[in-house]
Amino acid sequence: MRNKIFMLILSMFFTGLVSAQVNNSGTLSGKLIDSATKQPMNLATVSVFKAADTVLVTYRLSIESGEFKVSGLPLDIDLRMIVSYSGYAVTRKEFKLTKDTPLFDAGTIIMTPNHANTLEEVLVYAERPPVVVKKDTIEFNAASFKTxxxxxxxxxxxxxxxxxxxxxxxxxxxxxxxxxxxxxxxxxxxxxxxxxxxxxxxxxxxxxxxxxxxxxxxxxxxxxxxxxxxxxxxxxxxxxKQGLFGKAYAGKADANRYEAGGIVNMFRDTLQVSVLGFSNNLNKAGFGFNDIRSLGGFDRSGINSISINGNGGLNVNGISFGGTGQGIQQSAGIGFNLNNEFKKGLTLNTQYFYGRTRNDITELENRQQFLGDTILTSRSNRSEVQYAKSHRLGFGLRWKIDTTSRMEFRPTLTVTNTNSDRLTNITTNSSVDGPLNASNNLQAVKGKDLGYGHTLSYFKNFKKKGRNLNLFNNISLNTTNTDQFNNVLNTFFPTGSNTIDQLRDQERANFSTSTNINYAEPLSKDLTWRLGYAMTFFENKDALATYNKDAGSGKYDQLNTILTNHLERTSWRNNISSGLNYRYKKLSVTATVNFLWLDLNNRYVSIGQKLDQHFNYIIPGANISWKEFNLSYNANVNPPGISDIQPVADNTNPLYINKGNPDLQPALSHGFNLNFFKNVTQKQLFISAYLGGNISNNGVVRSREIAANGVQTTMPVNADGIHNFYTNFYFNKQYKVNQTFSFQVGTGYNLNYTRNFLIINSKKSYVKNIDFGPFVRGGINWNDKIEWNISYNRGVNNAYYESSNFRDLKVERQNINTDLVIRVPKKFVWEMTLDHRYNSQTAPGVQKTVALLNAGLTYLFMKDDKAQLKFSVSDLLNQNRSVFRFSAENYITDRQVNILQRYFMLTFTYNIRSFGAAGKGAGGKVGGRQSLFFF
The missing domain is CATH 2.170.130.10 (TonB-dependent receptor, plug domain)
Known part of the structure; x- marks a missing residue:
């Protein structure tokens, strides 16, 4: 009830504030016509300035009918209207609005072409329009948007x-x-x-x-x-021509928590260098995703894997920059990035990074499986310490050969070492038979990973417009060696117990190379022919050896032949494609046909078996675009992964055993996408909608057998009729009431539908899963002194089974996120974020409500606010938990993982901003959700 009253009061205040702003303003309107064609003019800029000092008040763009409407104008002030459009003479008109006459109709304005002068020559500097549309380019005048x-x-x-x-x-x-x-x-x-x-x-x-x-x-x-x-x-x-910028920070918290780091970027003419270093034990990245991503433009120097978790943790190409993984983490790293432009169109990028992490994890997982009238409950407690050290060296070379062709080459090398020690206790109970089993599983894992990859591309445009040739080559080589020691005590009720003490030695090597050639030939002004060829070669090796411990010597040297196998796979994939593209005004239609030859050669060395598979496919494709709509169809063939065809069982968790299936067939999928987006710049309105789907035959699902003692064994099998459909909708509207006050509202939904096949104890059923998540968002900004944003998300997940052997499932979730930033008085920034998550259906012992409240106060000082001193508190309510609830197949899982809770911190940050004579140094705008704990 308190929340409802608070929201009602806040809504009344918000509505009153907006109404007060609107009632004290006026409106300008009119229509623009081309003098030559007599057609209405779309996207012309109508700017309103104060006549006395030429200070911009606001602006609008004309719509397709040529009409314009500028609201939120001040009363009792002399104003000047400036109408501008590239290639046309500028129109000026002065007017004044009062409370008695708050509306001014400028009537029909005739715009006259003026090809002799550019727009800049016609306008004085102070009257430059905020926005100019020039064919395929939109140009904003920065001075018109105050910061x-x-x-x-x-x-x-x-x-x-x-x-x-x-x-x-x-x-x-x-x-x-x-x-x-x-x-x-x-x-x-x-x-x-x-x-x-x-x-x-x-x-x-x-x-x-x-x-x-x-x-x-x-x-x-x-x-x-x-x-x-x-x-x-x-x-x-x-x-x-030259500049230096970056930042350095250091912070100390209670309970021996700390953080420190620095990042420096230097550019001089064509040379660009970045250097960084960091260390912390706060479960977060030493730098935000934006800092790391911005070092030398990683997008163009070999990034192919980026992951971010909900706490801001960052992993780039396998190199952790902190905050990744589960539990409580310590992280440290150093690195540099260099870019240099040489003569004759050559650009070189070089980078190296080293990252080190330690994760301390405590996890509780509760899984309920529904089998007819029986509920099987598995509960596990895991304690684990993980270590990782990673090195990455990357290069990027770009050569602009001439005005019509260019070449790029990007190689990367990654080395990673991992270690972990974990203890897992598992119990399984049946609602009918009571306790079934218990397991005490102690594991030690050591792993080494070496990876190399490169991309090589060549682009050529010929003199004939539309004729071009593109070539691409990719190589990827990855080797992984893992030693896993398992010491397990299993107890089964009421039969007794057994033990496992073994070493699982696994060596994997994956090599792939692909070459693509695409050629385009224009047949006419509107019709283009496409021809392409793609060749891909894979070679995969999975050498698995399991050793039992010798009771006498204490060494792991007793080969377990049942759990040992050496698997090798080679694959050739050849694809020839041909297509036609037709373009007419805003319509584009493309139709393609692909001829695919797929050869798979599987060799099971240890058991002396070989299986060769050969497949031929004719795959169609299509794409239709019209204005804001786009519709596409495609088909694809995906062979099973090598781990899915490895026949040797993975018994590292003896209560949940995974087996492979050598008889798996490639999956054939048909997909379509329909999307729509509309951005009405004049009204600051954005609408987007998406509908996509995929239908698979021979899709891979996992059959499961549950023994009377609760041991589960899974194996992948092929199944037809696997469906997945997804749709979303998003609407956002921005309102700029006047120069200092603006707000925005948004709403939408995400809807996912899947139809999968379920096999448990030979009982089969299709399961339909519907996940629906509507959301609403809103926010206000008053003169950049007060910013407030709020969003509400709700989710409902329902699973329906065609067989009466399984029980329908339902999972609900909801959360509210809000942040507030106040930048008064001067030099002080107050900020707060609240993330509130609630789930009423969690299992006993799993927290239902999580309210994460963070707050901070920053003081800015020194010249240009380069220095910042911040006092912050994370998880003020001390309620933070990493809690998940989800449903899959015939079960519901609750998972709770330890996470860093409340701490108080004082941090000093110094921003380096040096740009020679080009301008004064300046720090960033302080405050906001993304900067609260990422300096």
């Missing part, structure tokens, strides 16, 4: 219409992802968006230009326009 003195490019981009930044700093413009950011037309630290957005001060920027990514179009010429990424070019006020 705080300490603001970065990221803060500037957030104010631009149609530009959105998510929690990780990823950028979209009008619903399209931004692939890279350039500075004055050149790559800035590899073109990675976050390098510029999180490091360059906003007050250095003159213009922000947005256009389609031409490199992506070269790579995928038939790609739907809705799916083509964007490129942002930052035009600087003065050319930056």
């Amino acid at each position: 705080l003195p300490s603001a970065l490019v990221e803060d500037l981009l957030k104010k631009l219409p149609g530009v959105q930044l998510d929690a990780d700093g990823n950028i979209t413009v009008n619903g399209k992802k931004v692939n890279r950011i350039m500075v004055d037309g050149k790559d800035f630290f590899g073109g990675d968006p976050k390098m510029a957005t999180r490091n360059l001060p906003a007050n250095l920027i003159d213009k922000v230009q947005v256009s389609d990514d031409k490199d992506e179009l070269d790579l995928n010429p038939d790609k739907a326009k809705a799916d083509v990424g964007q490129v942002i070019n930052l035009k600087l006020k003065k050319a930056i």
Whole structure:
């Protein structure tokens, strides 16, 4: 009830504030017509300035009918309207709004072409429009979007219409992802968006230009326009020839918690260097994802694997930068990144990283399986310590051969060593027969991993427009050696107990190479023919040897032949494709046909068996794009993984044994996607919808046999009729009431439907799973001094079984997230985040409610606020738990893992901002969910 009253009061206050803002403002309207064609003019810029000092009040873009409406204008002030459009003469008109006449109709305005002068020559500097649309480029005048003195490019981009930044700093413009950011037309630290957005001060920027990514179009010429990424070019006020920026931080908390680190970036002409180091025991990355990602533009220097957990933990290509994995973690790392542009179009990137982590884990898992009238409950407690050390060396070479061709080569080398010691206690009980078994499982695991990979690509555009040739080659080599010692005591009720004491030695080597050639030939202005060939070769080795411990010598030297096998697989995959693409105005239609030859050769060395499989497929494909709609269809063939065909059982958990199946067939899947996105820039409205599906035959599912003593054995089998359909919808509307006050609202849903096949104790059933998650979001911003955001998410997961042998399941979840930032008085920043999760259905002993409340106060000092002193508290209520609940097959699982709880911390941060004569140094805009504990 208290929550409802609070929300009602807050809603009344919010509504009253908005109403007060609206009632004290006026509106300008009119219509724009081309003098030559007499057609209405779309996307012309209508700017309103204060007539006395030419300070921008606000602006709007005209809609397709040529009409415009500018609301939220101040009363009793002389105003000037400036109408601008690239290639047309500028129109000016002054007016004044009062409480008696709050509306001004400018009537029909005739726009006259003016090809003799550019738009900049016609306008005085102070009257430059906030937005100009030039064919395929949108240009924003940075000076028209006010930011705080300490603001970065990221803060500037957030104010631009149609530009959105998510929690990780990823950028979209009008619903399209931004692939890279350039500075004055050149790559800035590899073109990675976050390098510029999180490091360059906003007050250095003159213009922000947005256009389609031409490199992506070269790579995928038939790609739907809705799916083509964007490129942002930052035009600087003065050319930056050299600069130095970064940060250093150190913090101390109670209970011996600490953090420290530094990151320095230097660029001088064509040379760019970044160096970092960090250490902490706070269960988080030494740097945020955005800091690591921004080091030298990793997107263009070999990243192929990035993972982020809910606590902000980061893993890049297998190198942990802290906060990854489960439990409580200590992490440390060092690294450098270098970019250099040579003459004759050569660009080199070099990077090295070393990461070290330790995870202390305590986990409780409760799983309920429903078998007719019987409930089988398995409960496990795990204590584990994990260690990992990783090295990564990467290079990237890009050569722009001439204006029509370029080549790229990116090799990487990764070395990882892991160790873990864990103790797991498991009990299984039946609702009918009572206790079935108990297990005490002690394991020690040592692993070494060596990986190499490279990509080589060549792009060629010919003189004839639309004719191009692309070649790609990829190589991946990975070897993994794992020694796992298992010491297990199993007790079965009422029969007795047994023990296992063994060494499981597994060596895996995976090699793959693929070569793709694509050629495009325009047959006419609207019709293009595509021809492609792709060859892929795989070689996989899985050498598994299990040794029992000799009671006399104490050595693991007694080979267990039943649990030993050497498996080798080679595979050739050849694909020839041909297609036609037809384009007419906003319609694009592509039809393709693929001829696939798949050869699989499996050799079971230890048992002297060989199995060869040969498959031929004719696979169609299609893509249709029209305006904001895109529809595609494709088919694919996926052979089973090598672990699925390994016949030797994995008994490292003797109560849950996994076996492979050498008789598995490749899965054939048919997929489709229908998406729609609409961004109405003039109304700051964004709508997106997506519908996708996949139907598989010979899909891989795991059959399960449950013995009377509770031991479960699984094996993969093929099954037809595996379905998966997914749809989502998102609506977001931004309201800018006046210069200082804005708010936004959003809503949507995610819906996932799956139809899978279930086999348990030879009882079969299709299971239909529906997961529905609606959400609502909202937020306000008052002059960047008060920012408040809130979101509510609810989820319902239902499983329905066609057979009466299984019981229908239901899982519910809900959570509320909110954050508040207050930047008053000057030099102080107050901030708070609250994540509240609730689940009423958790198993006994598993926490139902989790309320994670973080708060902090930052004091800014020194010149340009370069120094920050912050006092923060994590998990103020001391309730934080890592709790999950999910359903799959015929069971519901509750999982609770230990996590770092309440601590108080004092941290000092110094921001380095040095850009020569180009501009004063500046720190980032302090405060907000992503900066609360990531400095």
